[in-house]
Amino acid sequence: MNTKISIILFLFITITLGFFSSCRSESDELPQIVDNGFLQPDSRITNFILRAATNDGALDDSLDKSSCFTVKFPYTITVTGVQTTLASIVELRTFEASYNPSNPVTYSFPITLVYGDFSEVLVNDNTQFVQLVNTCNDTDENIACIDFEYPFSASGFDSQVELIRTINFEKDLDLYQFIDDLKRDDLITIDFPITVNISDGAVLRVSSIGELENTFDDVLRNRCDNVSN
Template sequence: MRNYIWFVFALVALSFASCQDEEESVKQSAANSFGKSSAISSLISRVSQFETTCDNVLDNTSNFSVKLPVHVTVNSQYCYVNSSALYPTVQSYKDNYAGDDVVHFQFPITLVYPDHQEVLVNSETEYNAILAAMGDDSNYHEIDCINFQYPFTINKYNTNNQLAGSVTVTSDAQLYDFIHDLTATEIVGIVYPLSLKKTNSSSVITVTSNSQLEDAIDNAVFECTTGPMPLEVEEVLTSGTWRVSYCYYTHDETYYYANYNFTFNSNETVKAVKNSTVIYGDWDVHDEYGYQRLDLHFDGSTLEDLESNWRVLEVSSTFVRLKSESSSSGQYYYLSFTKN
């Protein structure tokens, strides 16, 4: 990765202090400060957002969730869904039908969005209009395998007006809004230690730094998700073309790889095309220390900064999220591919 030195961020984050008045002062370690576009911001948002994927059997979208209880008719079969335990029943109605699956709601229903906001929908016409206005599902779905333990405090510093302050966070909704509402000129830092708990365990995880928090969340995703085997990762990557949808090291570098289209060939070669520029490299997927790894090589080219032994964090048919650690600085950097 390019060794950027972000002077402005470093100087501000080291002091992280306000001149709003002589008595107010908020101190924060540079290593534990972050901005809106950082990888940790995305992870925090995904842990704190409302779960919108678990009910896709009903609404077929992760852009929102349908608040229970709800009355539905699935291929002419009625079902009163008053808990998530009934989702398999709805799925069975779908599986036993030879034609196109059709789920009709008895209106009104309430939709809940990732930001925890609720919207009352009074008719099927209104519901279909909302669906039509939605874009494709985001690849960054909720992470429901781990939860924050509240309350905890976050410090905030605005580099534009040099104002500092802090907020005590007491809920997922408040935390999601806080991260969502950050601006490009704001730097924040969690006051550690911070506690989290996995949904499948009663044990509490205590973290004392950003890197530990990132590890805790990423490990929870790995442990709670039934991910594909290496061969399936290869099958995903060799299907269609891909683009870099996120790249972060010290700051957001996604723009650097804009308009490159990557083709991963089954012979473990890769071709990146941007306008008239064509760059060749190679790749392979393997297991290492219990994790799936993706090696990328673009020796001597403008893409050689993508070279790393990437740990595969998440894989779907249209999305691959990767993570690596700098051996010199110990910092994490992230890379995501999205299918075109």
């Protein structure tokens, strides 16, 4: 019996038993279930997922010189008197192929900075931008060598609304916000299998929470540079 069916069966039994008992008081708590298939907010695997879904501030370090944030597309820069508008990571990589890092980059303000937690800061001038670059204190918690392949989903019991729901993830932002908001009483499991892409080119199919945690352990120990687990 897979985890999703187990959740539904558990909830069916819980609801059925409710008909033979008095209404739940405010002091009653939702049942606590220990299951390796469920995501817990303070578990290692949840921490791994959150760090892998974090916005990678190093993606545009060649231009902004800061790994604390990325500059939100689209934006315009001037290098050696030539203006270039960049609208995607593909265009950024194409530009970098011919860019000399010793040449200074001037941004056309305002620009928006996106931090690791996807919070945004509007920057109106170069003075403000330089200050933010200089005060960057990156702890390098991001796991950049593992990328989730989207879309995929999770399902389970949401303790806030007390309903079974399915959560669809289309991008890192969706996954990060969901994991960051995970509650201890939520009975949520990823709908496996899912696919993860490794920075060395490997593409791995993962079939359970335990297998996903083992994948992170292996990749962090053997395939990632300068990342602690």
